[in-house]
Amino acid sequence: MPSTARRTHYWVTFAVLAVSVASYTLMQSLTIPVLSELETEFNTDQNTVTWLLTGYLLSASIFTPIMGRLGDAYGKQRLLVISLAALAIGSLAAALAPTIGLLIAARVLQGVGGGVLPLAFGIIRDEFPREKIGGAVSIVSSLLAVGFGAGIVIAGPLSSALSYHWLFWLPFIVTAVAAVVAAVLVPESPVRTPGRIAIVPAILLSSWLVALLLSLSQAPQWGWGDAKTIGLLIAAAVLAVAWVRVELVVDVPLIDMKMMRLPGVWTTNLVALLLGVGMYASFGFIPQFNQTPSSAGYGFGSTITESGMILLPSAIMSFLTGLVAAPIARRIGPKTVVVFGSVLAAVGMFMMAAFHAEPWQVAVSNAITGTGIGLAFACLAGLIVAAVTPEQTGVASGMNANIRTIGGSIGTAVMASIVTAHFLPSGFPKEVGYTAGFVVLGVALLAAAAAGLAIPSMSEKAIEDKLEQERIDRELAVMSA
Incomplete structure (x- = not known):
């Protein structure tokens, strides 16, 4: 490994990466609960305001794999700082935006920050001791689910107590500090993929x-x-x-198709796609269900804050499972954890379809789903990292995150079509639409479990040994050079 004099302790690096990933994932969902408020604030229509989500989604989907590939070629730390800077500048622009058009443009700029995901996984692989990689990757991976859920939970209280502007001011402050700290403390990657993009x-x-x-x-x-x-x-x-x-x-391909055909890659990507279908769509529509007036025959007439609190158990369980997923994977294997987590998430979603008359029922079913998704997500990134060479970590992780986002788009579109197929005279969707939609999401999560069975079996120790050998090979290459 090159010059160790300036290399920061890996736990400091981990803290920066965790904050970076958490900030990015929060921005995925912070605006979802306040779209109606923003529609009124900017005197626009629903179709226009949804571009705050669509624009961000499109930008992140494009830049996540590209930034990962650039990091593999030109340095992961350098591209991490650029990703955080884009997220910070986009957040600042969103906080100050005087029109809906400029706010949408700011959200597009924020999407460039999607590069933090593959870059974080690559930096962990390069910097951490082999026995610590699995746990670090698990926690960072769980932040994908935690951050999305936490954004929905805190959006209401933050917007009510201060204003919607603080949904952007807060990420600006955090990511701006993270960018500076990353530039100063996070060491540059010793692993590069040569060649022009x-x-x-x-x-x-x-x-x-x-x-x-x-x-x-x-x-x-x-x-x-x-x-x-x-x-x-x-x-x-x-x-x-x-x-x-x-x-x-x-x-020099942007995405190596031979890599994408590897059994450990395509199977894990398929699981990510199907988990994305279940997670993003459920988080997007359960708040709408909660906020529907009980006069419609379902729903609780919850405020944005109350609706978020009902989802809080899911975010908590996703985080807790991220802490324990790596030790569990060492005992039974990461593949088994992915399959079990997907099945558990499906059970929670089917419970949501069958039992949703009381807020506590929705909270319990979501906690079960969050536990399952947290377990599965925590192991997916590690499986991808282990399946590819160090030089491909960034782009492989970026495509995995991107495929998960595509799954979320598919799930959200299908769920929206099902829910809005039939309306009550009051203008609210019929309950049967939500019920059918939750069943479909449960089936997608079961399909993720089935796809997980095709993932090549590899023990956590075998993964750690593979990563340790790669680290030794890198050090020998540096010494011989």
């Missing part, structure tokens, strides 16, 4: 992601049979095929 694959990747996610996010409003929806889906398919073909022939 191919521009055409990056353009094609961005294009098919935009076409796919735009069609999925707008399909509930446009209709699945609308010409725009169908046209974008066809364009996404054509561009995706073109992207794969180009990646196969360029000298």
